[in-house]
Amino acid sequence: MQGLQRLGRIGLGVFERLGRGNLFLLRILAGIPAVLARPRLIGAQMYSVGVLSLVIILVSGLFVGMVLGLQGYNTLVDFGAAESLGVVVALSLVRELGPVVSALLFAGRAGSALSAEIGLMKATEQLSGMEMMAVDPIKRVIAPRFVAGLLSLPLLAAIFSAVGVLGGHFVGVGLLGVDDGAYWSQMQAKVDLREDILNGVIKSIVFGIVATWIALFEGYDAVPTSEGVSRATTRTVVHTALAVLGLDFVLTALMFGDV
Amino acid sequence: MSAVSGASDDQDVVQVRGLRFARGTRWIFDGVDLDIRRGKVTGIMGPSGTGKTTLLRLIGGQLKPHAGSIRVDGAEVPRLRHKELYRLRKRMGMLFQSGALLTDLTVFENVAFPLREHTDLPESMIRDLVLMKLQAVGLRGARGLMPNELSGGMARRVALARAIALDPMMIMYDEPFAGQDPISMGALVQLIRLLNDALGLTSVIVSHDVQEVAAIADHIYLLSEGKVVEQGTPDELNRSPSPWVAQFMHGLPDGPVPFHYTATAYRDDLLAGA
Numbered sequence: 425m426q427g428l429q430r431l432g433r434i435g436l437g438v439f440e441r442l443g444r445g446n447l448f449l450l451r452i453l454a455g456i457p458a459v460l461a462r463p464r465l466i467g468a469q470m471y472s473v474g475v476l477s478l479v480i481i482l483v484s485g486l487f488v489g490m491v492l493g494l495q496g497y498n499t500l501v502d503f504g505a506a507e508s509l510g511v512v513v514a515l516s517l518v519r520e521l522g523p524v525v526s527a528l529l530f531a532g533r534a535g536s537a538l539s540a541e542i543g544l545m546k547a548t549e550q551l552s553g554m555e556m557m558a559v560d561p562i563k564r565v566i567a568p569r570f571v572a573g574l575l576s577l578p579l580l581a582a583i584f585s586a587v588g589v590l591g592g593h594f595v596g597v598g599l600l601g602v603d604d605g606a607y608w609s610q611m612q613a614k615v616d617l618r619e620d621i622l623n624g625v626i627k628s629i630v631f632g633i634v635a636t637w638i639a640l641f642e643g644y645d646a647v648p649t650s651e652g653v654s655r656a657t658t659r660t661v662v663h664t665a666l667a668v669l670g671l672d673f674v675l676t677a678l679m680f681g682d683v
Numbered sequence: 684m685s686a687v688s689g690a691s692d693d694q695d696v697v698q699v700r701g702l703r704f705a706r707g708t709r710w711i712f713d714g715v716d717l718d719i720r721r722g723k724v725t726g727i728m729g730p731s732g733t734g735k736t737t738l739l740r741l742i743g744g745q746l747k748p749h750a751g752s753i754r755v756d757g758a759e760v761p762r763l764r765h766k767e768l769y770r771l772r773k774r775m776g777m778l779f780q781s782g783a784l785l786t787d788l789t790v791f792e793n794v795a796f797p798l799r800e801h802t803d804l805p806e807s808m809i810r811d812l813v814l815m816k817l818q819a820v821g822l823r824g825a826r827g828l829m830p831n832e833l834s835g836g837m838a839r840r841v842a843l844a845r846a847i848a849l850d851p852m853m854i855m856y857d858e859p860f861a862g863q864d865p866i867s868m869g870a871l872v873q874l875i876r877l878l879n880d881a882l883g884l885t886s887v888i889v890s891h892d893v894q895e896v897a898a899i900a901d902h903i904y905l906l907s908e909g910k911v912v913e914q915g916t917p918d919e920l921n922r923s924p925s926p927w928v929a930q931f932m933h934g935l936p937d938g939p940v941p942f943h944y945t946a947t948a949y950r951d952d953l954l955a956g957a
Binding site for chain 2: 549
């Protein structure tokens with residue numbers, strides 16, 4: 425009986441948090457028009473959320489592309505289709521790995537930093553201080569970060585994919601001898617702007633919304649102690665990873681599958 | 684009808700009547716009545732955990748009471764809508780115990796923050812106003828420092844300069860003297876009284892530093908266990924016949940508030956382990 429009660433309490437807690445999270449998102453969305461009138465706030469956040477994530481995105485994109493080039497070549501060469509390497513690398517990156525891996529890296533680099541920053545602002549009463557100065561922290565602090573995350577992730581995913589294609593080219597063409605012209609021309613012929621690239625962009629926009637929302641909510645909802653902030657950052661990375669992977673399946677099924 | 688339009692006794696900036704507020708199952712306030720006189724320095728004191736900071740948050744509208752009325756300058760705070768509450772807060776300053784300075788901004792930018800958010804003043808005027816506020820708290824020379832380069836006392840003085848940036852009618856101080864060295868404490872005590880009189884403010888100080896508050900307050904409320912147990916001028920409280928008030932005002936370790944937390948008999952406790 426006690427176990428059942430505990431289960432009920434946990435369930436209620438989960439739904440209460442979900443409800444708070446959704447109300448939080450509504451408040452952010454309501455604050456966006458005011459933020460758009462102050463592009464400087466968004467620019468400053470795009471620097472810390474986007475530009476400072478560039479190094480990890482560039483390096484990871486390069487290595488993921490190189491691995492794809494190597495693995496793809498080893499499989500394709502058995503079927504005499506090594507010239508299709510460009511298509512394999514590009515489609516893997518644009519449809520899946522670009523948006524998904526960028527979102528996971530974004531959660532680890534920018535999401536955790538956002539949660540820690542907001543959580544610490546709460547713990548040091550900076551958010552309360554703003555409220556008492558009649559400045560709405562949702563509009564001044566949270567909404568600019570949300571817009572910055574939403575705009576940054578698709579750009580980071582695009583850069584990830586572009587660098588990955590170059591990494592695949594370096595391994596496939598540069599090291600393994602795939603024909604340079606075939607690598608690019610097959611890619612050009614088989615990668616569709618709407619079907620592949622646009623769907624990838626839509627995915628990364630959805631992941632950008634979800635990853636930034638989770639990071640900001642975890643920080644805003646954190647228990648205002650050092651332990652609370654530490655838990656919030658951990659939850660940000662875990663919840664974002666689960667949400668991105670789960671949503672990726674749903675979006676892939678809707679976009680490419682006949683599920 | 685807007686809650687802002689209600690009338691109040693013009694002499695009182697804040698009127699609290701029958702305030703009840705609970706956290707979980709514990710009543711923090713159980714029928715508190717108090718008035719904050721316009722132009723005066725009012726101290727709200729009591730042992731740790733009596734909800735003094737909570738009272739400030741209730742007055743500032745960051746928390747809602749379970750029952751009772753809180754009127755600030757005629758406005759019934761718990762009934763105010765978001766916009767009305769924010770309009771009222773522009774006329775209230777609050778000094779948090781930690782200072783609550785924005786850690787990514789310099790001292791200058793922290794003081795300029797409310798001016799930039801709420802006014803369209805030209806940059807030259809913002810500069811002059813910020814320098815005047817910093818001069819008032821003696822930190823004009825520290826305008827280029829970051830908050831992590833300030834001592835605790837300096838951080839509170841910067842926060843004070845920021846709190847008076849919009850020329851509010853009232854400032855609420857949350858434990859302004861906690862953890863201060865004697866020099867910083869002396870400077871803050873003088874500054875609170877000086878600013879109150881020079882700028883025509885109304886000041887509310889929440890603290891348990893008896894000597895400091897008694898030195899500058901015009902009126903003091905003593906809170907305990909959810910109620911106002913005594914009120915009056917510092918002199919009246921010092922002469923109070925109540926043993927509880929005497930224990931608090933003179934800092935006696937034992938009295939109506941026992942030194943020992945409630946426990947079983949000492950002898951029984953020791954023998955239980957034998």
